[in-house]
Amino acid sequence: MITERVPVVEKIFGANDRLAADNHARLEAAGVFSLNFMASPGAGKTSLIEQTVRHLSGQLRLAVVDGDIATSLDADRAAAAGAVAVQINTGGDCHLDAAMLQSALDELDLSVIDLLIVENVGNLVCPANFSLGTHKSVLVASVPEGDDKPYKYPGAYRGVQALVINKIDLLPYVNFDMEYFQRGASALNPGLATIPVSCRTGDGLDAWLEWVVEQVSTNGRGHEIRRI
Amino acid sequence: MHELSVTESILEIALRHGRKAGAAAITDVFLVIGELSTIVDESVQFYWDMITEDTPAAGSRLHFQRIPGRLSCRTCGYSYSPREDLPCPACGSIDIDILAGEEFYLEAIEIAETRETEKQTT
Numbered sequence: 497m498i499t500e501r502v503p504v505v506e507k508i509f510g511a512n513d514r515l516a517a518d519n520h521a522r523l524e525a526a527g528v529f530s531l532n533f534m535a536s537p538g539a540g541k542t543s544l545i546e547q548t549v550r551h552l553s554g555q556l557r558l559a560v561v562d563g564d565i566a567t568s569l570d571a572d573r574a575a576a577a578g579a580v581a582v583q584i585n586t587g588g589d590c591h592l593d594a595a596m597l598q599s600a601l602d603e604l605d606l607s608v609i610d611l612l613i614v615e616n617v618g619n620l621v622c623p624a625n626f627s628l629g630t631h632k633s634v635l636v637a638s639v640p641e642g643d644d645k646p647y648k649y650p651g652a653y654r655g656v657q658a659l660v661i662n663k664i665d666l667l668p669y670v671n672f673d674m675e676y677f678q679r680g681a682s683a684l685n686p687g688l689a690t691i692p693v694s695c696r697t698g699d700g701l702d703a704w705l706e707w708v709v710e711q712v713s714t715n716g717r718g719h720e721i722r723r724i
Numbered sequence: 725m726h727e728l729s730v731t732e733s734i735l736e737i738a739l740r741h742g743r744k745a746g747a748a749a750i751t752d753v754f755l756v757i758g759e760l761s762t763i764v765d766e767s768v769q770f771y772w773d774m775i776t777e778d779t780p781a782a783g784s785r786l787h788f789q790r791i792p793g794r795l796s797c798r799t800c801g802y803s804y805s806p807r808e809d810l811p812c813p814a815c816g817s818i819d820i821d822i823l824a825g826e827e828f829y830l831e832a833i834e835i836a837e838t839r840e841t842e843k844q845t846t
Binding site: 497498499500503504505507508511590591593621622626646654679680684 | 835
C-alpha cells in the first residue's frame with residue numbers, strides 16, 4: 497500500500513456559498529430586494545419586522561421568511577402584521593443555511609414581492625458563517641444584552657450592513673455605555689449604518705424605515721416603489 | 725453549535741477528493757482554521773469519529789492548523805493580535821484591517837492507494 501498527499505484547498509463553506517449564490521441570482525432575477533436579520537434571542541427581530549411590515553406594507557409588497565428551531569409563532573406575528581410569511585423550522589439547527597432559504601423561496605411567488613425579510617435563528621455565533629444569498633444583512637442588538645457584545649461576538653458584527661440598537665427606552669435602567677458599544681462595533685465594521693430604535697415606543701423607527709426604503713429603491717430591480 | 729454540519733461538509737469534500745484520486749482509504753485530513761473562526765476543534769473531532777464510520781475516511785486523523793489572528797491599523801500602521809484589543813492599541817484608531825485569522829478550509833488529505841498488484845493479492 498502506498499500513501500499520497502492530495503492537495504485540496506477548498507473552503508469548508510463552499511457548498512453553502514454556491515447555493516447562496518443561486519438564491520441571490522434568483523432574487524435578483526425576480527427583482528426582489530432581500531434582508532437577512534440576525535440577532536441573539538430576544539433582541540427584538542420579530543418586533544422590528546412587525547413594525548417594518550406595518551409601516552411599509554402600504555408602499556412595498558413584503559414577504560417574511562422566519563427561521564426558528566420550532567413553532568410558527570414568529571411567522572404568525574409577521575402574517576398578522578400584513579406580510580406573506582413562510583416558517584422554516586430548523587429542527588435544532590442553530591442557523592439558517594442557503595438550502596433552507598432555497599426551499600422557502602419555492603413557497604413564495606417572487607414576482608409579487610418587493611422586499612423579502614429573512615429572520616434568522618436567534619444566535620450571535622452561527623448565522624454569520626452561513627451566507628444565504630440575501631442582498632444585505634442587518635444585526636439587531638438590544639440594550640439589555642449589554643454593551644460588550646461586539647467584543648464578545650466579533651463575527652456577528654462583521655459582514656453586516658446595518659446595526660439596529662433596539663430597546664433604547666431601557667437605557668435609563670440598564671448599564672449600557674453607548675459609546676463603548678459603538679466603538680467596538682465600528683472597530684469591527686467601519687462606517688456601519690447604526691440606527692438606535694425602540695420598537696415599543698416607536699422612537700427612531702423613522703430613520704430605520706427610511707434606511708429600508710432607500711435600500712429597496714437603490715438596490716431593488718424591476719419594481720418601482722409605489723408611493724401611497 | 726453547528727459543528728455537525730461543518731463536519732459533514734469536511735467529510736463531503738474529503739471523500740470527493742479521495743474518490744477523484746482513486747483512494748482506497750483516507751488516512752489524514754489537514755484543516756486550516758483561523759483564530760477568529762468560531763470553530764471548536766474538539767467538537768469537529770468528536771463528530772468526525774462518528775460520521776466517518778463505514779466510509780473510506782473511517783479511523784482517519786484530523787489535523788488542525790490554527791492561524792493566529794493579525795490586525796493592522798490603517799491610521800498608524802501598527803500590527804497586532806486581536807487578543808490585545810480590537811481598536812488599535814497604539815493610537816486608538818478603529819479603522820483596522822483583518823490580515824489573518826478568518827481562514828477556514830481543507831488544505832489536503834492523505835490517502836492510501838491500493839496498487840493493482842496488491843488488489844489482486846488481497
